[in-house]
Amino acid sequence: xxxxxxxxxxxxxxxxxxxxxxxxxxxxxxxxxxxxxxxxxxxxxxxxxxxxxxxxxxxxxxxxxxxxxxxxxxxxxxxxxxxxxxxxxxxxxxxx
Numbered sequence: 001x002x003x004x005x006x007x008x009x010x011x012x013x014x015x016x017x018x019x020x021x022x023x024x025x026x027x028x029x030x031x032x033x034x035x036x037x038x039x040x041x042x043x044x045x046x047x048x049x050x051x052x053x054x055x056x057x058x059x060x061x062x063x064x065x066x067x068x069x070x071x072x073x074x075x076x077x078x079x080x081x082x083x084x085x086x087x088x089x090x091x092x093x094x095x096x
Contacts, residue, residue, distance in 0.1 A: 023061045030068040035075055042082025062086055
């Protein structure tokens with residue numbers, strides 16, 4: 001199944017948000033003190049070479065990264081791929 005909201009779980013160390021309709025990251029993630037890697041990935045259409053009618057990047061609906069991301073002190077990796085609506089980043093944690 002697919003989530004429209006991310007469940008509140010605090011012992012997560014890696015989170016990958018892929019090809020989602022979420023428009024923003026839920027604030028509950030700011031409480032995940034063990035989060036080390038956050039990946040926000042839109043979908044890439046592997047068939048674009050064969051069929052130019054399909055868009056190359058469908059992307060995610062994420063429009064912004066919340067300011068609280070700077071408080072994720074053990075975050076060592078932030079991967080952002082195919083997020084066309086995301087136009088800027090807030091201050092990031094020093095651990096990056």
